[in-house]
Amino acid sequence: MNIKILVTFCNLLLLSQPVFSQLTDNSNVSLITVGPGNEVFTAFGHSALRISDPNLGIDNIYNYGTFSFNDGFYVRFTKGELNFWLSVVPFHREYYSWAALENRTVVQQSLNLTLTQKNALFNYLEKNALVENRVYRYDYFYDNCSNRIDTALKKVLGNSVVFSPEIIAEKQHTTGASIRELTHRYLLQDPWGELGIETCLGIDMDKKITPEQFKFLPDYLMWNYDAAKINTNGVWMPLVKDKSVLYQSLGKPSSQNPFSPTVIFSLVLGLALLVSLPVIHKTGIARAFDAALFFTSGIVGLLVLFLWFFTTHHSQVNLNILWANPVNFVAAFMLFSKKYRPKLSNYFLVYGLLLVSVLVFWAILPQRLNNAYLPVCFALLLRVFANYDFTKLRTAAFRPKKHTAV
Template sequence: MKLLLRVLFLLCFTVAFSQKNIPNNTQISVLTIGPGNNLNDAFGHSGIRLKTSYSDIVYDFGRYNFEDPNFYLNFARGKLNYLQGKANYNNLVNFYKQQNRSIKEQLLNLSAEEKQSIYTFLETNYANNQGAYLYDFFYDNCATKIRDVIENATNGNINYQLPDNYEDKTFRTLIQDELHYNTWGSLGIDIALGAVIDRTATPREHLFLPKNIYTFFEKATISNEKELVSSSKTIFKSDTKFQKGNFLLSPSVILSVLAVLIIFITYRDYKNQCRTKILDVILHLVLGLIGVLLTLLWFATDHTATAYNYNLLWAFPLSILMMFQACKSEPKKWFVGYIKFSVLMLCLLTVHWISGVQRFAPTLIPLLIALFIRYIFLLKFLKK
């Protein structure tokens, strides 16, 4: 009986503690962290700071645990659980200062009830398996979570005003604005993500980027009666620009060199009236493997942004099978048909690009030209 009473007492104490009222002088603010030097840090970060007379805590979202079973498989399939974070304010600030990333703070102009609502949600959510959720880069990330928490606490009464420098942009453009076009990260994003991100984002959808949380919150109002942000300040300002990498190892250089090599070998084959079979084998193998990866990202994962990817027009999965014909001195006639199909696909890619159906990586242009030249040579050579 004593044991039962103790359990009930601890249970009641825990529930009461988790639902405790915060002091009236509690301050709630939004922290906006600037970009870092790695691809996963390039878009910045957001957090909610809750400062009371007895604590100073920052809650954020988008964290993950490398120790989770099947981490990499679940990440690739879009089934990885992301988590809510909870950290001491001073520790978090020192961490980002060491990374030389800027930190801005916006103090929110909220009522006592709205502050209590935010605190209760964050604490309850964190207690429930650290708020595990399926991450979506555009619709459910570290920034949109902050937006949603604030909107829910104010019963959806936040009114956003367009910033002075606002422009209608697609999701892809919003991403690439944060990256240098001549980086492998930028190239990888343009290849892996499909046409679904080439639609124009609504103003509210711009808030998937932390910097836009800051920009939109600056001019937002609550029920058109009071400003959402009462004051803003810079906690830490980054004093250096992050490096863009070695130019000689950049995609434009590497892919241009590969393109020149393909065109040179093709020209030599044309002059000597021969065919370098190993080149055709390598091209079809590499293009086929890329095509298989893109197909899996489209159909075998829960990633919403990888659907309708027309990069398959230049990197098609069936190319893997074609390499067995490419290694023969006299391939089957249907191999010639596949080359014609590949030329047609490149033409369709150009139409898709010009019409705006999907934007492709500009650093791919030299390689695509080289592929077109190689295919035309193969058509003429194999018809003999």
């Protein structure tokens, strides 16, 4: 009786496991690389896997880059608590979106896999796409759509596939590059987007990562697969058997914004010089300018402070706080108070010296600050010292020294 119960239990257990179809000889597995889009979150491109089998009537995209704008997307994105998931979508739907709607280049690399390897990867993805398995905590640089695909291939193929990331890095002239240096290339046409990213993300972006880790960028994943070798029945062969451009972007209309951060912040510096003229310095116009300048920089400082201590992603240790001092937020209101304004003098002296240090050591700080902030730092320094009560220094210098009788 006990044996019958055990057999029944085992049968039920087997029936409860998902059973996936098996691919046929006509199946094909491809890495799809999508070029950059117009939005900031598409600036680095995208990676996905395509599995097709005409005998089974399937042609699907396995997309680890699926997310939702609902349920407090921006709050969770800011806090580093954004969940992505693996979705399985018909290829024609995704292709239409990438090519027709977004005008992004689509490149396909067909992988040189045996039928056994194809089915192993297919089963891995199908299991990973189950509701209980598909969700993961997204990380910009270490666990994104490209990383997940690379992990899937490595888990399925093991030591039978060999990559040459150092060679790819050398060809791209990025050997020894940091995350900031790698991403800079993709943000040249979006200086405001780059400014936002570099303001919010801290010193982690300046860490030197290994060429293997470069594959968080879809282009590097594609280039690495181009050069990879796979062992098939004892023979090393190229991992990619065929590469084709399914859609070539028609080119993006020139959308270079003349009002770049450098231009806007240079105008701020120009205004700081203007209100520092003796005829304007003590007027309400200068006071309003100072309040706006300190208020804005203080808000940036508060944002940096929040991201530093209350989020879980790469915002810890952010040297932008050296110039964007959160205390500036309070100082902006104190400027209008006759009672508290004089108390700012000592703060202005300390903050001014800090700004001088930041500007002197700008090029060698362990975190590379965005150069667009240089005019802002000079503007802050100018207005800090313009508002500092230098009579205190003169009084201290000429104050008679007290002598103690012996």
